[in-house]
Amino acid sequence: xxAFKLGMSEIKVGWKSHELKVEVSAQKDVYRIxxxxxxxxxxxxxxxxxxxxxxxxAVAAVDEGLLELxxxxxxxxxxxxxxxxxxxxxxxxxxxxxVGKRHYGLKALPHGGGGGKxxxxxxxxxxxxxxGVVRLDANGEASVDVPLNDSLTSFRIVAIANGSRGRSAxxxxxxxxxxxxxxxxxxxxxxxxLVREGDSFRAGFTIRNASKRSIxxxxxxxxxxxxxxxxxxxxxxxxxxxxxxxDVTVPHGSDSISWEISAAEKKGDxxxxxxxxxxxVPATRGATYQATIxxxxxxxxxxxxxxxxxxxxxxxxxxxxxxxxxxxxxxITEYMRWYPYSCLEQRTSIAVALRNEELWKRVVGxxxxxxDSDGLLKYFPGMQEGSDALTAYVLSISSEAGWKLPDNLxxxxxxxxxxxxxxxxxxxxxxPTADLSIxxxxxxxxxxxxxxxxxxxxxxxxxxPNLWPTSAVIDWMNLLIRSKAIPNxxxxxxxxxxxxxxxxxxxxxxxxxxxxxSDYLWWLMVSADVNAVxxxxxxxxxxxxxxxxxxxxxxxxxxxxxGRWNTTVANAWGVLALEKFSRKFESVPVAGKTTAALDExxxxxxxxxxxxxxxxxxxxxxxxASLGITHQGSGRPWATIRSLAxxxxxxxxxxxxxxxxxxxPIVQKDKSGWSRGDVARIKLELEAQADMTWVVVSDPxxxxxxxxxxxxxxxxxxxxxxxxxxxxxxxxxxERSFEAFRAYYEYVPxxxxxxxxxxxxxxxxxxxxxxxxxxxxxxxEMFGAMPNRKLGIGR
Numbered sequence: 001x002x003a004f005k006l007g008m009s010e011i012k013v014g015w016k017s018h019e020l021k022v023e024v025s026a027q028k029d030v031y032r033i034x035x036x037x038x039x040x041x042x043x044x045x046x047x048x049x050x051x052x053x054x055x056x057x058a059v060a061a062v063d064e065g066l067l068e069l070x071x072x073x074x075x076x077x078x079x080x081x082x083x084x085x086x087x088x089x090x091x092x093x094x095x096x097x098x099v100g101k102r103h104y105g106l107k108a109l110p111h112g113g114g115g116g117k118x119x120x121x122x123x124x125x126x127x128x129x130x131x132g133v134v135r136l137d138a139n140g141e142a143s144v145d146v147p148l149n150d151s152l153t154s155f156r157i158v159a160i161a162n163g164s165r166g167r168s169a170x171x172x173x174x175x176x177x178x179x180x181x182x183x184x185x186x187x188x189x190x191x192x193x194l195v196r197e198g199d200s201f202r203a204g205f206t207i208r209n210a211s212k213r214s215i216x217x218x219x220x221x222x223x224x225x226x227x228x229x230x231x232x233x234x235x236x237x238x239x240x241x242x243x244x245x246x247d248v249t250v251p252h253g254s255d256s257i258s259w260e261i262s263a264a265e266k267k268g269d270x271x272x273x274x275x276x277x278x279x280x281v282p283a284t285r286g287a288t289y290q291a292t293i294x295x296x297x298x299x300x301x302x303x304x305x306x307x308x309x310x311x312x313x314x315x316x317x318x319x320x321x322x323x324x325x326x327x328x329x330x331x332i333t334e335y336m337r338w339y340p341y342s343c344l345e346q347r348t349s350i351a352v353a354l355r356n357e358e359l360w361k362r363v364v365g366x367x368x369x370x371x372d373s374d375g376l377l378k379y380f381p382g383m384q385e386g387s388d389a390l391t392a393y394v395l396s397i398s399s400e401a402g403w404k405l406p407d408n409l410x411x412x413x414x415x416x417x418x419x420x421x422x423x424x425x426x427x428x429x430x431x432p433t434a435d436l437s438i439x440x441x442x443x444x445x446x447x448x449x450x451x452x453x454x455x456x457x458x459x460x461x462x463x464x465p466n467l468w469p470t471s472a473v474i475d476w477m478n479l480l481i482r483s484k485a486i487p488n489x490x491x492x493x494x495x496x497x498x499x500x501x502x503x504x505x506x507x508x509x510x511x512x513x514x515x516x517x518s519d520y521l522w523w524l525m526v527s528a529d530v531n532a533v534x535x536x537x538x539x540x541x542x543x544x545x546x547x548x549x550x551x552x553x554x555x556x557x558x559x560x561x562x563g564r565w566n567t568t569v570a571n572a573w574g575v576l577a578l579e580k581f582s583r584k585f586e587s588v589p590v591a592g593k594t595t596a597a598l599d600e601x602x603x604x605x606x607x608x609x610x611x612x613x614x615x616x617x618x619x620x621x622x623x624x625a626s627l628g629i630t631h632q633g634s635g636r637p638w639a640t641i642r643s644l645a646x647x648x649x650x651x652x653x654x655x656x657x658x659x660x661x662x663x664x665p666i667v668q669k670d671k672s673g674w675s676r677g678d679v680a681r682i683k684l685e686l687e688a689q690a691d692m693t694w695v696v697v698s699d700p701x702x703x704x705x706x707x708x709x710x711x712x713x714x715x716x717x718x719x720x721x722x723x724x725x726x727x728x729x730x731x732x733x734x735e736r737s738f739e740a741f742r743a744y745y746e747y748v749p750x751x752x753x754x755x756x757x758x759x760x761x762x763x764x765x766x767x768x769x770x771x772x773x774x775x776x777x778x779x780x781e782m783f784g785a786m787p788n789r790k791l792g793i794g795r
Contacts, residue, residue: 015082019046020161022057022175031181033152036145037061043140043161043173050140051171055163057136061128061146064154064178069712077160078172128155136161152188154180184211184270187219187263190243191276192704192763194738196283197252199703201765204245205274207263209236215270219244221261225251234263247765252314254280281739283768285338286315286646291331291563293640296321296594300629300639304598306620307645315644316620317598317627321605321637322613323590325553326582328638329353330615331563332571339568341696341777342735343379343744344370345525348394349568352401353575360403367394367409374425375416379694380733380744388420388427388439389524392446393569399449400537400576414450417443421457430523430693430747437461438472439524445475448482455485465496469519471526473500474534481541497542500535504552511555522778523693529570532556536577540584553581563642566780592633599625607633649771649787656692657774657784660685661699666719666758674793676764679708679719682741686727686774686784687752694777695748697755700740700770702791704763707736720758727753766792 023042031037041059043051062072074080129146136142146157156178163171190204203223209215220231229246236242250257257278264271289307294300304317320330336353339346344363351360369381376386377394395413398405405413419425421440429435440461444453465473473496480486480493505512513519516528533556539545545552556577565571589611595604596616603616618627629639652659665671667679674680684699701707709720728749735742741757769788776782 010084012082015078016046017169018082018171019078020044020051020055020163020171020173021046022159022161022173024157024159024175024177026157026177026179029179031148031179032183033148033150033181035148035181037148037157037179039144039146039157039177041134041136041142041144041159041161041175043136043159043163043175045171050138051136051161051163052165053138055136055140055161055171057134057142057159057161059129059131059134059144059157059159061130061155061157063126063128063151064156066126067156068714071713075158075160075174075176077162077174081170081172134159148181152181152183152186154178182210183272184209185215185217185263185265185272186210187261187272187274189259189261189274189276190245190763191259191278192738194279194281195250195257195703196281196768196770197250197254198283198768199250199765201248201250201703201763201767202245203248203259204243204763205261206241206243207234207236208241209238211270212238214238215268216266217263217270218266219261219263221246221259223248223260224258225254226257250280252282256280279738282646283770284311284646284648285770286311286644287338288331288334288562288564289315289643289645289647291560291640291642293328293557293560293563293638295636296629296631296639297636302627302629302641303624304621304627304641304643305624307643307647309650310645310647314646317618318640318642318644319596319603319616319618319627319629320613320640320642321594321616322640323607323611323635323637324582324586325557325638326575326578326586327613328640329575329578330640331560331642332565332575335562335564336568336571340698340740341742341744343694343733343777344377345379345390345393346568346777348397349572352397352403352572353568355401355575357403360398360401364405364409367405371409371412372416374419375412375414376420376425376427377413379746383732383746385427386416388417388425388443391417392439392442393525395446396449397572397576399446400573410450414447417447418457421447421460423460431691435521435524437464438468438521441468441472441475441479442524445479448479452485453479453483455483455487458486463492465492465499469521469526470500470503470513470515470528470531471519471521471524471534473503474531474538477538481538500539504535506551506555508558509554510558511552512559520779522776525567525569525778527567527570527778529559529565529567530573532559533565533570533574533577537573537580540577540580549581549585553578563640567778569778588635590633590635590637592631592635594629594631594633594637594639596627596629596639598627607635607637613637649785652784652786654784656689656776656779656782657695658687659772659774659784659786661772661786661788670794674761674791676761676793676795678761678793679758680761681723681756681758683754683756684772685752685754688748688750690782691747691749692776692779692782693747695745695774696777697743697745697774698740699742699757699772700788701738701759702761702763702767702769702793703738703765704761706760706762707741708758708760709734710736719760723756723758725753725755727751729753731755761793764793764795766790 021044025040027038134142158176161173186208188206215236217234218231222228226248232244259276262273322328336350347363351363370378372386377391378386391413421443465476477496480489503513503515505514511532519528536552536556565574590607593604593606598618599621605614662683664681666681669675708715729745731743732746733744743755768790771785771787773785
C-alpha cells in the first residue's frame with residue numbers, strides 16, 4: 001500500500017516581544033450569593049516591566065458551566081495575533097495509478113467519547129460582568145468589583161490585556177482565575193424550561209447539603225398555577241444530595257408558571273429559596289379560524305358559530321375596534337407574535353410587523369454575523385453566501401419603516417448590492433430561471449433609498465417593464481421616483497404606471513392582478529399579497545391615485561386570510577402600507593360609543609375613555625347566533641371580527657408534502673415503555689411533490705427532553721454517530737430548541753428525503769405533542785402535517 005509520512009515541530013518565533021503576562025486574583029475563593037468579589041489585575045511585559053502607558057484590559061466574568069458546554073477561544077488574544085501559518089508544501093504521485101485503486105482495509109474506526117448522561121443545567125445569568133475597557137495605572141494594575149448573582153456555581157474571571165509600544169509593537173496577553181459561590185443548603189431546579197398545556201409531569205428539584213454536618217430540612221413549594229402541595233421533609237448527610245418532586249398538570253390559559261421553592265433547616269439557620277419561571281405553550285394553539293374587517297357605518301351583523309372540531313372552552317369571538325385602519329392588525333399581530341421560525345428575514349419581518357424597535361435592535365446587532373465577504377446578508381450565519389434578494393429586502397423594509405441601520409453596516413449592504421448589479425458579485429438563482437434583471441431592479445430599488453443611483457448601473461439590465469412581473473414594475477416605479485439621473489425618466493414612469501394600472505383586477509372587494517400566476521416568485525419571497533400591499537405603498541405618494549386609494553386599500557385588505565396575509569414579508573409590508581394610508585386619509589377622530597352584542601352579552605367601548613380603541617371578547621354561543629355592532633357618535637370606527645378556535649389535527653394532511661415518522665429506541669431500560677433517561681432516534685421520511693426553496697421541517701419533542709447533536713460539551717457523540725440523512729437536500733440550519741427539532745432547507749427538489757435526530761427523555765410524566773409539520777416558507781399552500789400521540793415517560 002502506498003504510504004506517506006510527515007513530521008513537524010512547532011517553533012514560536014517572536015512571541016516574547018509581543019507578550020503581556022496577566023495575573024488575575026480575587027480577594028477569596030469562596031463567596032456567598034449577591035456578594036461583590038474584589039478582583040485585582042496585574043499586567044507585566046515578558047521581561048517583568050510595567051506595560052506602556054495607555055494599556056488597558058477587557059474583563060469578563062462568566063459561569064463556568066457555560067464554558068464547559070463551549071469554551072471561549074476568542075479570549076486568547078496573543079494566540080490569535082500570532083496565528084499559525086499554513087503548510088506551504090505540495091506533493092503528488094502517480095503510484096495509485098500504478099497499484100490500482102484497491103481496498104486496503106478499514107482506514108479508521110469510529111471514535112468514541114462523549115458518552116454518559118447529560119445532566120440538567122440551568123443557563124441563567126451566565127454573564128456576571130463585561131467591561132470592554134479598564135484602564136491600567138502606571139504600575140500596570142487595576143481593580144474591578146464583580147457583583148455575584150443567585151447562582152450557586154463557579155465563575156471564570158478573565159482579563160484580556162493589550163498595549164502598544166508603537167505601530168509595529170502590539171502587546172497582548174490573557175489571564176484568568178476562578179471563584180465559586182456556595183451555602184450550606186442548596187436547591188437546584190430540575191424543571192423543564194418549557195411545558196405545554198395539558199402536560200402532566202414530575203416537578204423535580206435537587207436539595208444538597210454542602211456543609212460538614214447532618215441537616216434535617218423541610219421543603220415547600222408554591223406556583224402561580226397550582227394549589228400548594230404538602231411540604232416534604234428531608235434528612236441529608238454531609239455532602240449528600242437528594243431528588244424531591246411533586247406531580248403537577250399544566251393548566252390552560254397561561255403563558256408561564258412561576259415557581260417558588262424554599263428549604264429550611266429544622267434545628268439550624270441553613271436555608272435556601274429559589275424562584276423559577278417555566279414557559280408554557282399550547283399544544284394546539286388557539287388561532288384565528290376566520291376573520292373579517294369592516295368599517296362601522298351603520299348597524300353591522302355577522303353570523304357566528306363554533307367550529308365543530310374545536311376544543312370546547314377555548315377561543316371565542318374577538319372584536320377589535322380602532323379609529324384607523326392602520327390599527328386593525330390584530331390578526332397580523334397574533335400570527336407574527338407566535339411565528340415559530342427564525343431566519344434573518346423572519347426576525348426582521350416580525351420586528352417590523354409588530355413595530356417592535358427593541359426586537360429590531362437585536363436583529364441589527366446580529367446582522368454582522370449574517371454578512372458574507374461581499375456585503376450580502378445570509379438567512380442563517382452558517383451559510384457560505386449571502387442573498388441579494390434578502391439584502392434588498394432588509395435595506396428596503398428598514399427604510400420604509402423609518403428605522404436606520406448603522407452607517408458602516410448600511411454602506412456594506414449598498415456596496416454588496418451595487419457589486420451584484422455591476423457584475424462584480426455573482427449570485428446564482430435558486431431556480432434555473434431568467435430572473436437576473438428582476439433581481440437587479442430589486443437591488444437598485446433598495447440602493448436608491450439610501451443613495452442616488454447612477455444611470456450607468458442600468459447598463460446590464462434589459463429594461464422591458466411590459467415583460468416583467470408586477471414586483472419588478474413596482475421596483476422600477478420606485479427607482480424612477482427617486483433617481484433623477486435616469487434618462488427619459490418621466491416617460492418611463494408614465495409607461496410603468498400605465499402597465500401597473502392595466503394589470504389591476506378587482507373581483508368584488510378583493511384586489512388582484514391579471515398576471516398573478518406569473519407574478520408568484522416564491523424563490524425571491526414575492527407573492528401576489530406582497531405586490532398588492534407594496535403597490536399601495538408606492539401609489540400613495542401619487543396625487544392622481546388619491547380617489548382610487550380607498551378601494552385599493554380595501555382590496556389589499558380583502559386578500560387577507562384568517563386576518564393576515566400569506567407570508568411574513570407580506571405582513572411586514574402590509575402593516576407599513578396601512579400606517580401610511582391612515583396618516584394620509586384618516587384624519588377624522590372617532591367619538592361616541594360603539595356597542596357589540598352576542599347572545600345575551602353586551603359590551604360597549606367609550607371612545608372618550610379609549611381613543612385608541614380596544615378589544616371585546618365573547619365566548620362561543622351554544623348555537624349559531626348573530627353578532628351585532630352599532631356605533632353612536634362621530635367618525636367611522638373599524639371593526640375586525642375574528643373567530644378564535646383551537647382545532648387539533650386528527651388525520652395527516654398533505655398539500656405538496658408527505659410525512660412518515662418512525663421512533664426507534666437507542667437506549668431503553670424497560671422494553672414495554674419509555675423511562676426517564678431513555679434515548680430515542682426519530683426518523684422523518686419526507687416527500688416533496690415539486691421543487692421549492694426555503695422549506696422547513698418541524699418536529700416537536702416532549703417537555704424537558706434534550707436533542708443531542710448540538711456539538712456542546714457533555715453531549716454524547718456516540719449516540720448520534722449513526723444518524724442518517726438521505727436525498728438531494730442539505731440543511732442550511734438545524735435548530736435544536738426546548739420545543740422542537742427544526743431543519744431549514746434552502747432548496748428541496750421534487751422527490752424523497754429523510755432526516756434523523758436523537759433525543760434523550762429527561763422528565764417523567766405524560767406529555768402532549770403538537771403536530772409534525774413540513775412547509776414552504778414563501779409558498780404556504782405547500783405543506784404537510786401529521787398528528788402526534790401523547791407520550792408517557794415513566795421513572
